Amino acid sequence: MTRPAAKGGSRASADRLARLLNLVPYLLARPGIEIAEAAGDLGVTERQLREDLELLWVCGLPGYGPGDLIDMAFDGDRVTITYDAGIDRPLRLTPDEALALVVALRMLAETPGVANREAVERALAKIESAAGDLVGAPVAVRLPGDTERVRELSAAVERGRALRITYYTAARDETTERTIDPLRMLMVAGRAYVEAWCRRAEGVRLFRADRIDAVAELDEAAVVPPQARRHDLTDGVFRPSPDLPLITLRIGRGDRWITEYYPCERVEVDGDHWLVSLRVTDLGWARRFVLGLGPDVTVLAPVELAEQVRAQAAAALAAYATPAGAAPSADQAVGAVTQ
Structure with missing residues (x-):
């Protein structure tokens, strides 16, 4: 019985x-090249290259006799192809491969924050030139969040100008006017951000592009103080820390998505409900977050958050001014109460 190939074996063979199909035209263009130099160019070890050369010796045209097989000459540690058996050109990209590379490079070139965009554009130009008509079909690449506002911000950042923006801060549910000195554009988890020195906060801040309601380019260059430090976004934009408020919620089945969308410090099963603890930027954001979840959520801690939720729910009920005796209590309307 034939044993199945080891996992990854077919990939290694491919x-x-x-590599072998490209090796012959590579060596034809460099007669007498040292094996060590060739191995470095091709990204393999000298041992692997020698094994590839030994295999090439038994490859060639049908008939596989003298004059049919690939032949080469060795002079010490140098190698020269003396018969190529017709393999004198490197592999060409298929139409699908060429198009995939073009789309990927165009997307990379349009991504805010790319450090060496010129290198990307040079590589793109070379592939488009080599592929010719294969990539002649019109292809429009649009990134998530790639809006007119993002393009406007990217252009302003590249010109190195200070900006005056109108910005909505979701954590505090407020809109403010700010003057910022941009450092760079970023794309994190499909959202565009401007990282900049905020003169109002006197620190480096991240401004989400879709929350910038208005932007005006000033007639002055962006000046970033020497103490400004860029954010480490390896783990995302929000990085929970012990100094942030910790809230604990008791949630029903319909709200379990919270544990996948937000970084949680603790998740415990409590019958049909889950007990979830997570850090938040401030309690104002947490209050709006809880009120938006609906009646199957209970605030367990802190007490201050439960009281804020209860008070806002009661105020909302009072605004509707339903007949006496017919209005449900705040506790019935919103399940966010202290236990």
Whole structure:
């Protein structure tokens, strides 16, 4: 019985075949090249290259006799192809491969914050030139969040100008006017951000592009103080820390998505409900968050948050001014109460 190939074996064979097909035209263009230099260019070890050369010796045209097989000459540690058996050109991209590379490079070139965009554009130009008509079909690349506002901000950042923006801060549910000195544009989890020195806060801040309601480019260059430090966004924009408020909620089945969308410090099963603890930027944001979840959520801690939720729910009920005796209590309308 034939044993199945080891996992990854077929992939390794395919990689070696592609390497062998490109090896012959590579060596033809460099007669007498040192094996060590060739191995470095091709990204393999000298041992692997020698094994590839030994395999090439038994490859060639049908008939596989003298004059049919690939032949080469060795002079010490140098190698020269003396017969190529017709394999004198490197592999060409298929139409799908060429188009995929073009789309990927165009997307990379449009991504805010790319450090060396010129290198990307040079590589794109070379591939488009080599592929010719294969990529002649019109292709429009649009990134998530790639709006006119993002393009406007990117252009202003590249010009190195200070900006005056009108910005909505969701955590505090307020809109403020700010003057900022941009450092860079970023794309994190599909959202565009401007990282900038905020003169109002006197610190480096991240401003989400879709929350900038208005922007005006000033007639002055952006000046970033030497003490400004860029954010480490390896783990995302929001990084929970012990100094942030910790809230604990008792949630029903319909709100379990919270544990996948937000970083939670603790998740415990409590019958049909879950007990979830997570850090928040401030209690104002947490109050609006809880009120938006609906009646199957209970605030367990802190007490201050439960009282804020109860008070706002009561105020909302009072605004509707329903007949006496017919209005439900705040506790019935919103399940966010202290236990």
